[in-house]
Amino acid sequence: xxxxxxxxxxxxxxxxxxxxxxxxxxxxxxxxxxxxxxxxxxxxxxxxxxxxxxxxxxxxxxxxxxxxxxxxxxxxxxxxxxxxxxxxxxxxxxxxxxxxxxxxxxxxxxxxxxxxxxxxxxxxxxxxxxxxxxxxxxxxxxxxxxxxxxxxxxxxxxxxxxxxxxxxxxxxxxxxxxxxxxxxxxxxxxxxxxxxxxxxxx
Amino acid sequence: xxxxxxxxxxxxxxxxxxxxxxxxxxxxxxxxxxxxxxxxxxxxxxxxxxxxxxxxxxxxxxxxxxxxxxxxxxxxxxxxxxxxxxxxxxxxxxxxxxxxxxxxxxxxxxxxxxxxxxxxxxxxxxxxxxxxxxxxxxxxxxxxxxxxxxxxxxxxxxxxxxxxxxxxxxxxxxxxxxxxxxxxxxxxxxxxxxxxxxxxxxxxxxxxxxxxxxxxxxxxxxxxxxxxxxxxxxxxxxxxxxxxxxxxxxxxxxxxxxxxxxxxxxxxxxxxxxxxxxxxxxxxxxxxxxxxxxxxxxxxxxxxxxxxxxxxxxxxxxxxxxxxxxxxxxxxxxxxxxxxxxxxxxxxxxxxxxxxxxxxxxxxxxxxxxxxxxxxxxxxxxxxxxxx
Numbered sequence: 001x002x003x004x005x006x007x008x009x010x011x012x013x014x015x016x017x018x019x020x021x022x023x024x025x026x027x028x029x030x031x032x033x034x035x036x037x038x039x040x041x042x043x044x045x046x047x048x049x050x051x052x053x054x055x056x057x058x059x060x061x062x063x064x065x066x067x068x069x070x071x072x073x074x075x076x077x078x079x080x081x082x083x084x085x086x087x088x089x090x091x092x093x094x095x096x097x098x099x100x101x102x103x104x105x106x107x108x109x110x111x112x113x114x115x116x117x118x119x120x121x122x123x124x125x126x127x128x129x130x131x132x133x134x135x136x137x138x139x140x141x142x143x144x145x146x147x148x149x150x151x152x153x154x155x156x157x158x159x160x161x162x163x164x165x166x167x168x169x170x171x172x173x174x175x176x177x178x179x180x181x182x183x184x185x186x187x188x189x190x191x192x193x194x195x196x197x198x199x200x201x202x
Numbered sequence: 203x204x205x206x207x208x209x210x211x212x213x214x215x216x217x218x219x220x221x222x223x224x225x226x227x228x229x230x231x232x233x234x235x236x237x238x239x240x241x242x243x244x245x246x247x248x249x250x251x252x253x254x255x256x257x258x259x260x261x262x263x264x265x266x267x268x269x270x271x272x273x274x275x276x277x278x279x280x281x282x283x284x285x286x287x288x289x290x291x292x293x294x295x296x297x298x299x300x301x302x303x304x305x306x307x308x309x310x311x312x313x314x315x316x317x318x319x320x321x322x323x324x325x326x327x328x329x330x331x332x333x334x335x336x337x338x339x340x341x342x343x344x345x346x347x348x349x350x351x352x353x354x355x356x357x358x359x360x361x362x363x364x365x366x367x368x369x370x371x372x373x374x375x376x377x378x379x380x381x382x383x384x385x386x387x388x389x390x391x392x393x394x395x396x397x398x399x400x401x402x403x404x405x406x407x408x409x410x411x412x413x414x415x416x417x418x419x420x421x422x423x424x425x426x427x428x429x430x431x432x433x434x435x436x437x438x439x440x441x442x443x444x445x446x447x448x449x450x451x452x453x454x455x456x457x458x459x460x461x462x463x464x465x466x467x468x469x470x471x472x473x474x475x476x477x478x479x480x481x482x483x484x485x486x487x488x489x490x491x492x493x494x495x496x497x498x499x500x501x502x503x504x505x506x507x508x509x510x511x512x513x514x515x516x517x518x519x520x521x522x523x524x525x526x527x528x529x530x531x532x533x534x535x536x537x538x539x540x541x542x543x544x545x546x547x548x549x550x551x552x553x554x555x556x557x558x559x560x561x562x563x564x565x566x567x568x569x570x571x572x573x574x575x576x577x578x579x580x581x582x583x584x585x586x587x588x589x590x
Contacts, residue, residue, distance in 0.1 A: 008244045008346050009300075016342035023311050023334045030318045041319050042282060066514050084514045109326055132517060137579040142525070144464075144506065144516075145532075145571035147456040147485055162459030162485045164508030166516060168577070195327060 031193065035113070040187035050102040052127065052178040053201045054095040054114075057171070059125075061091030061153035062139070065165035067128055085128040085181055089154040090171065094119040098190075099201035110198040113190035124186035126157060131179040139168035177202070246300035247307070247343035253336025254310045255293030260332060261286035261317050261325030282321040289313040289333055296340045303340050311337035448478030448552075450493040453532060457571045459484045462508040464572065466501035466523075469538060469565035473497030476553050482532055482571060489569065490549040491532040499531065499574070500524040501565065518579040527575030534569045538562025 033039035067087045096119045101110045114120035144166040148159025153167045242248075265282055292310040296303055314333025317324040324330025474496045481488040501523045506516040536547045540562055547553045548568075 009247065009343050010346060011249075011339060012342045012344050014342075015344070016338050019307075019311065019341045020334065020338035023315065023338065026315050027318070027330070027334070030315065034318070034323075039319065041323060042321070064517055066508060086514065086516065088517075111323075111326075133520065133581050135581055137517065137521070139577040139579075141573075141575060142577045143455065143571075143573045145457050145462055145569070147458045149485070150456045164458040164460040164462045164516070195323065 034190050035193035036191060038189075040189045042185065042187060049130075049179060049181050050100060050183075051201045052176070052180055052183070053097075053099045054120075054176040055097035055174070057090075057093060057095050057134075057173045057176045059090035059093040059171040061089075061167075061169065062171035063087075063089040063151045063153050063157060063165065063167045065148040065151070065159035065163055067159065085130050086132065087126055087128050087157075087159065088132055088178075089124070089126045089157040090122070091124060091154045093122045093125050095122070095176075096120075101198075101200040103200060107197060108200050110196060110201065111190075112194045113192055115192055118191040120191065121189045122185045122187065124154060124157070124184075126154075126182075126184050127178055127180050128182040129178040129180040131177070133177055134173040135175040136173070138172045139170065141169040143167050245345070246298075247296050247303050247340035250303075250307060250336045250338070250340025250343055251293045251296035253293075253332050253339060254296060254307075254314075255290050255336070257310075257314055257325070257329045257332030257334075257336055258286040258289035258293060260329030261289070261321045264322045264325040264329065285313045285317045285320050286325070286329065289317070293336065300343075300345070303343060307337045307340035310340070450478030450480040452480040452482050452488075453530070453571055453573070455571075456483045456485060457489075457532070458508065458569075459486050460508050461568075462506070462570050464501075464533075464565075464567045464570045465505045465507070466565040467503030467563065468501070469562045470498070470500040470559075471496050471562070472499075472559045474556055474558055474560060476556050479549050479552060480532060489534065491534050491569070491571070492536060492547055492549060492552055494531045494533075494536070496529045496531070498524060498526045499529050499572075504579075506570075518577075521579035521581045523577065523579045525572070525574035525577045529574040530572070531567075532571040533567040535567060537564075537566040539564045 030039065034041055064086055067085050096114050096116050097112070098114045098120045099110065099112045101108055103109075146165050146167060147161065148163035148165035149161040151158050151165055151167050153169070159165055262283065289310055292306045292313065295306045296310075299306075310333055314324065314330045314337060317330055317333070321329075324333075471494075474494060477493040477495055479490050480493045482491045504521055504523045505519045507519070508514060508516065534549065536545075538545055538560075540560060544564075545553075545562075
């Protein structure tokens with residue numbers, strides 16, 4: 001010590017622990033609160049395609065319309081970085097056995113949450129997908145062909161004027177599978193949250 | 203975190219894992235060129251700042267939403283970016299303004315914790331953890347007096363180095379940072395971006411590119427014939443056209459300007475009636491459309507396509523779709539093959555007589571507006587809308 005005449009620093013590990021340990025405790029609390037769906041979290045992912053599957057999606061207020069999204073991938077010849085997607089918006093959604101996986105650089109991150117008794121809930125969920133399907137979809141009070149700028153089922157979510165859109169009061173999709181490029185949600189609750197590396201969802 | 207151990211002293215530090223209370227002395231054999239860098243690095247909470255910056259960057263990278271999208275998401279989406287951006291800023295300030303490191307490090311820790319809620323679970327945990335480690339390291343970093351006191355004990359007292367800091371740090375034990383940012387939920391709903399770079403008119407006329415999307419070549423042929431002014435349906439007693447236009451009630455909503463098309467390999471219509479011609483509102487004025495009502499509409503091999511913003515398929519495509527309960531179909535055109543006879547109905551050539559129940563093959567509509575009380579779509583295999 002003190003060999004140098006210049007100002008030097010050192011790390012005091014007790015001080016480190018003094019801050020790190022409470023912070024880790026808070027992290028634990030956050031994880032617990034999230035997986036008990038007390039705390040709602042917010043997602044916004046884009047640029048990398050990812051897969052979302054769920055055993056069942058039930059939604060109140062459904063809208064679907066086309067969007068041009070920007071992607072890091074060149075999917076369509078002549079349309080660099082632009083990709084045609086359908087925006088799927090749900091005002092209030094519950095999902096059972098949600099699985100979401102993203103593969104970045106060969107590493108697959110996998111999030112699972114929700115089961116039959118305690119499903120994942122999301123509000124103002126908007127998913128931009130190029131593929132959306134299931135084994136069975138049910139809609140009530142469906143309107144196909146409405147102007148995208150006049151949609152009313154999800155407050156504040158509308159498409160460009162004149163574009164084709166459909167909306168329904170309720171939607172139920174079993175064995176949902178989406179190949180999506182962007183998702184945003186006002187809030188997510190994720191009971192039984194499990195976050196780790198592993199295989200892609202189905 | 204394994205990286206903690208040498209974080210205070212750098213990779214070239216003498217003994218990783220030893221107590222930081224002992225001095226991190228300069229090895230005498232280091233090249234002269236590295237001295238300024240080493241000096242710079244050791245005169246500030248370098249590793250703490252670095253981890254904070256990396257953590258913020260990881261969180262930002264985990265989002266990567268395009269800018270127009272971001273602008274329209276609203277408060278929620280902005281918070282998702284704001285927290286990691288400020289975190290990166292904190293890391294930079296830890297480097298360039300190390301005197302205020304206590305404030306920046308605690309702020310960085312709170313931001314990292316808050317990002318769990320706002321930003322993809324804190325950049326899928328990784329970014330948050332980096333931010334916490336970095337913030338804690340920076341908090342724990344201490345500047346030694348440039349002119350070390352000779353009587354300084356090996357294990358110095360807990361007194362922080364500067365008077366200003368001691369005011370802040372005095373009650374550090376009784377007041378550890380515990381809570382993340384207030385939950386910024388309850389912001390306004392996310393709003394879709396208006397991305398109007400539309401490639402228009404691909405469906406504009408019933409021309410060749412569409413054939414790709416047809417369920418079968420038969421449908422394409424049917425459309426082509428119809429467009430060419432086609433083989434007009436030899437009227438059968440069951441189905442007739444060239445009737446006179448009867449006004450019908452328009453739907454209460456504004457329908458899309460975009461060209462659209464509903465096609466099916468087969469269509470079964472029950473309880474069918476033709477209600478007349480309605481002037482249907484669009485953003486560009488009224489469009490004359492045929493109005494049909496029916497009890498049920500069952501479509502096999504469906505493709506629901508629209509041309510804006512670009513040609514694309516909608517949700518029920520690729521499925522068997524059935525509609526029931528007050529099924530109302532408005533369309534500019536309806537083409538179908540009934541027992542080998544192709545019928546084409548348009549507003550100028552509306553149907554005259556219709557059977558209650560009819561089955562079409564190679565069913566094609568023009569611009570469509572379709573409503574019903576309930577609808578189901580069944581996919582034979584989960585193949586996505588393109589798998590028709």
